[in-house]
Amino acid sequence: MIKNFEDVFEALRAKAVRKRLVVAWGVDSHSIGAAYLAVEKGFVEATLVGDAAKIAKVCEEEGLDASKFTIVDNPVEIKAVAQAVQIVHVGGGDVMMKGICSTDKFLRAILNKETGLLPPKGLLSHVSVVENPNYPKLIFFSDMAVIPQPGFRQKVKMSGFLVGVARSFGISTPKIAFVAASEQMLDTMPACTEGAMLAKMCDRGQIAGCVGDGPLALDVCIDPESVEIKKLRSEVAGDADCLLFPNIESANVFWKTNSKLCKGVRQAGMLVGTTAPCILASRADSVDTKLNSIAEAVMFVS
């Protein structure tokens, strides 16, 4: 059973998975370094779309063998991004990753109705994964990056994405918690009312393939002792695999408290809802986070 990112890499090795990664404007040391490690670990082959001269220079500086990559030379950033997305659009790639281009440019290319990666009426969302030494397994959560204040129908779809990603990691029936500020049924707080509705949909199989409960405050989602003290009866509480946060700020705070105030944390994240998962790593993300994100995306499409 997969409990952490080392287990993920081991699972990918055991399954001998190799998927096609395409990096849009992958001309910086972090993106190239992460793609290189993923190639070395054997679970992707990588195409870098960008200024070939810049790529060659970074590889030389970092001591990386550039011949391990397929390099598509396109020295104009915005055109390189469009070309990278186009490669995936026509089926030439399984996983997409943003390089050092702006998020705006990358999203515009992905959302382009004719040449992009989002199906008609599709919903774009984001699934993150956290490994924290104080929790016994990976935590999958949404959405720290894309949907500011999801409505109820969006939450239903986002739950499906979350459960789908967790299942691709070998968790046959993920436990999903609908996070609120309290497990009290406060009828003026949408996180509470919608948490209860989503939990009921899980009970009835309307959100399929999982066990769900909510509203639950974060302590009772992940801490068995808090569950005991509060005498909650729940199949999910204290042992959640997936957390659906009620808004972008709470999910964002969860990611960043983990990365900036906890020791020994490893993280990953990707866009879902697209025909291929898209890694939207930030400039401030480490090579490790980008590598984990590639692994997350490859697990999801394998």
Place this chain on the structure above:
Amino acid sequence: MIKNFEDVFEALRAKAVRKRLVVAWGVDSHSIGAAYLAVEKGFVEATLVGDAAKIAKVCEEEGLDASKFTIVDNPVEIKAVAQAVQIVHVGGGDVMMKGICSTDKFLRAILNKETGLLPPKGLLSHVSVVENPNYPKLIFFSDMAVIPQPGFRQKVKMSGFLVGVARSFGISTPKIAFVAASEQMLDTMPACTEGAMLAKMCDRGQIAGCVGDGPLALDVCIDPESVEIKKLRSEVAGDADCLLFPNIESANVFWKTNSKLCKGVRQAGMLVGTTAPCILASRADSVDTKLNSIAEAVMFVS
């Protein structure tokens, strides 16, 4: 300068502060234990209002000298809560603490227009304090407990409370960050637009006694490296004392990620806006958190 809770206790000792703590239905081992430690440390004298027989039993079981307390015998929970609040209402106490009664009952007594503790047209809010070994000083933040989705005018008042509490800890000009999911100026997200407005009010002294900036995502609030990578210029970023979260869920997630997923964290919290600060600790909070909360409240009124 105060960097952690040990410094707080030292400061209280040095100032030889002694305030009057009143505990409403303080008949459980955690409340009594925390009050006892605060008495032992010398910064409060404590009155417990509740069933004297229960209190005597807990003191005996825990090996505590009951004669260190003033005990007001009132064996009916709801009446004991009302009596405790009444004592503070008439000036017989400086700091109020909830014992093991329900939050609902406690809040109803505090909010009672004739006998409660909230001034007319007052705003009730909550200020928490976190000591995290991965941050060099205390973090003050609002509001994880009371106001679900503060409006702009409420945020202005909440900022004043936060700054006031930080100043009572000896921070002469606290740095306050207005938290959002991004430091981009996204005009569809209230956390961003209002973060900018609040920052401007700090610039102009309309929120007084502090330096403020926002919108800022949590990483750039507290992590100097992220500030450098993102090339932000800000007097607050990377070094915040105070965090105003845009909604109850994000503040609640910040508290609970700290307490459940980080090691070596110490925390405190209290209600503000009332004539005396009120500690609203949860059943699941440790004796340590309750003791720290008493210290926070005593700092604030000293």
